[in-house]
Amino acid sequence: xxxxxxxxxxxxxxxxxxxxxxxxxxxxxxxxxxxxxxxxxxxxxxxxxxxxxxxxxxxxxxxxxxxxxxxxxxxxxxxxxxxxxxxxxxxxxxxxxxxxxxxxxxxxxxxxxxxxxxxxxxxxxxxxxxxxxxxxxxxxxxxxxxxxxxxxxxxxxxxxxxxxxxxxxxxxxxxxxxxxxxxxxxxxxxxxxxxxxxxxxxxxxxxxxxxxxxxxxxxxxxxxxxxxxxxxxxxxxxxxxxxxxxxxxxxxxxxxxxxxxxxxxxxxxxxxxxxxxxxxxxxxx
Amino acid sequence: xxxxxxxxxxxxxxxxxxxxxxxxxxxxxxxxxxxxxxxxxxxxxxxxxxxxxxxxxxxxxxxxxxxxxxxxxxxxxxxxxxxxxxxxxxxxxxxxxxxxxxxxxxxxxxxxxxxxxxxxxxxxxxxxxxxxxxxxxxxxxxxxxxxxxxxxxxxxxxxxxxxxxxxxxxxxxxxxxxxxxxxxxxxxxxxxxxxxxxxxxxxxxxxxxxx
Numbered sequence: 325x326x327x328x329x330x331x332x333x334x335x336x337x338x339x340x341x342x343x344x345x346x347x348x349x350x351x352x353x354x355x356x357x358x359x360x361x362x363x364x365x366x367x368x369x370x371x372x373x374x375x376x377x378x379x380x381x382x383x384x385x386x387x388x389x390x391x392x393x394x395x396x397x398x399x400x401x402x403x404x405x406x407x408x409x410x411x412x413x414x415x416x417x418x419x420x421x422x423x424x425x426x427x428x429x430x431x432x433x434x435x436x437x438x439x440x441x442x443x444x445x446x447x448x449x450x451x452x453x454x455x456x457x458x459x460x461x462x463x464x465x466x467x468x469x470x471x472x473x474x475x476x477x478x479x480x481x482x483x484x485x486x487x488x489x490x491x492x493x494x495x496x497x498x499x500x501x502x503x504x505x506x507x508x509x510x511x512x513x514x515x516x517x518x519x520x521x522x523x524x525x526x527x528x529x530x531x532x533x534x535x536x537x538x539x540x541x542x543x544x545x546x547x548x549x550x551x552x553x554x555x556x557x558x559x560x561x562x563x564x565x566x567x568x569x570x571x572x573x574x575x576x577x578x579x580x581x582x583x584x585x586x587x588x589x590x591x592x593x594x595x596x597x598x599x600x601x602x603x604x605x606x607x608x609x
Numbered sequence: 610x611x612x613x614x615x616x617x618x619x620x621x622x623x624x625x626x627x628x629x630x631x632x633x634x635x636x637x638x639x640x641x642x643x644x645x646x647x648x649x650x651x652x653x654x655x656x657x658x659x660x661x662x663x664x665x666x667x668x669x670x671x672x673x674x675x676x677x678x679x680x681x682x683x684x685x686x687x688x689x690x691x692x693x694x695x696x697x698x699x700x701x702x703x704x705x706x707x708x709x710x711x712x713x714x715x716x717x718x719x720x721x722x723x724x725x726x727x728x729x730x731x732x733x734x735x736x737x738x739x740x741x742x743x744x745x746x747x748x749x750x751x752x753x754x755x756x757x758x759x760x761x762x763x764x765x766x767x768x769x770x771x772x773x774x775x776x777x778x779x780x781x782x783x784x785x786x787x788x789x790x791x792x793x794x795x796x797x798x799x800x801x802x803x804x805x806x807x808x809x810x811x812x813x814x815x816x817x818x819x820x
Contacts, residue, residue: 328699328737337703337729344711344725352720364715368663372716375671382672449674450682450717459670459716485720500773521773522780525680 352486355470362488369461369491372447380590425591428477432593436558440597442466444474446589447491456524456586457485458494462594468492471554473595479560479583480504480548481592492594496586497561498524505551506531506561506580513538514549517561517580527586528565531578538576540567546580556598650811657807658693658701662709665689665800670716679795681788686713687761688797690728691753692804694735695745696812702732721768731757754797762790 328334351358433439448459462468464487474481474494482496497504500521507514508531515534523529534540544564550557565581665685673682686709694702706728714722735753743749769781 328734328741333700333703334733337707337733338726341703341707341710341725341729344707345722348711348714348722349720352722358715360711361715364712368667368712368716371663371667372671375667376675379672379675383675448670448716450670457717457720500776521769521776522784525784 355486357486357488365459365488365491369447369459372459373445373461376445376447376590425477429593432475432477436556436598438597438599439556439595441593442468442596444492444592444594446592456496456498458482458496458586458589458592460492460494460592460594461490463488463490463492465489467596468594469596473555473559473598474592475559475595476584476589476592478585479562480555481584481586481589483554484594494592498527498529498582498586500524503552504555504561505549506546507549508534508538508540508564509545509547510541511539511544513540514551515578516551517546523579527582528579529562529582531564531580534576534578536574536576540564540576540578542567556595654697654701654808654811657811658697658705661689661693661800661804661807662686662705662712665803666709666712666716669713673792673796677792679788679792681785681792683792683796684758684761684789685793685796685800686710686724687728687731687757687793688754689800689804690732691735691750691757692801693808694732695739695750695753696805696808697736698740699733699736702734702736703729704732706730706732721772723764723768727757727760727764731760750801754794754801758790758793758797761793762786765789 348358348361429441429443433441442462444460444462446458447461450457458481460474468484468487470484470487472484474483480497482494482499482502484492485495486493495502497517497519499519502519504517505514506517513534515531517529517531520528520530531540531546542564546561546564548555548557548559548561560583562580562582565579567579568577569575570577669682669685673685690702690706690709693705697705707725709732710722710724710728714724731753735757738753739745739749765786766781769776769785773781
């Protein structure tokens, strides 16, 4: 066994492996895209799209097994419909989804006239189990830059943290180290939403620094405050899922359910430009 | 018997000195030497390995990332490195391991890259142990997979402690490390079988290949 580790070959590949660990890590921490990584992503992103279509198809197929009762009922209802209509429904489903998605964003655009948005598809998710990052199919060639917010019609998804030629990495707001300036829409109390590792799997984040006398309650909508200069003011972050008040310290522990469903994201929008409006507590009052 | 003598004995006709020189390593041109090293067989293996690498990397970062069996994304690349190492031996395993780690960390959104060393060691040792100590059987493959996935657990734990502020050990184990281990072990037979099927053609005896 000892001789395995004493060959010249082993020393060489160990050095190469260490370089492949250190160089991408250092470059990623500096916010610089590793050229080779850019190349790999550039080549494989189109294939990722194809695999995602396959995953979509499999998702629909696997539903026949785990939603059997529901589907039997649905099937009985469908039997009553005319065959011609069924065909039309199948053909138009995808088109309807696309229209609904675009209508949501048009509504968003109508409300926030200052937003310039860029449509993107989610092509990949994290490869390990320690982050909730996504890969999207637009990059520097489309004008995407680091720290641009990524949203859906439901709310904030995250921000761009790495940009390649035709791909970008999105760090979601449920990531443990991410934070968003926020306020409770009903009470106007300011706070900061932070990702929490123990809550991330359930799509929850914490809302910290709320005033002790805040009247925030379950179901209240949480919006971005504009603090931090990454997310514009007024984007939906989520809804309060639970509120606990410590009887001794009077501090509040608030959990927020993110509005965007990370497990089922397929299309997002990148906000490439918007007016930054920082809001203060006095403005809200 | 020397090569030159063999050649002389093989043919009844007179062989020129120039023709004999072609079989001497020192008189071969660079092109001839490269040709001798990179034959069609090796090129075929290389292409198959690249296709395996791309296919499983895409499978892991798209399909399995969507369905998350057992609550985690199974690591398909690690058993694939073991399979390539065991079938193609240590050197191929080591190089394949580094390439696999780089591709999967590029396609995924890895901020901390640590897999290159793990995959390289897995591929290299699996190949060396298969040659020197244990035969390639389903049992040895299962054992190597369990050990490698165990090491991967430690790697994931290390990355979590480095990247996530104030993480609890219990949280890390229950929400990330253990589900990943279970999912990786359960789905490990897929890359093992696919790699074996894809590469076994290159290990047939010469007579079988000719037929």
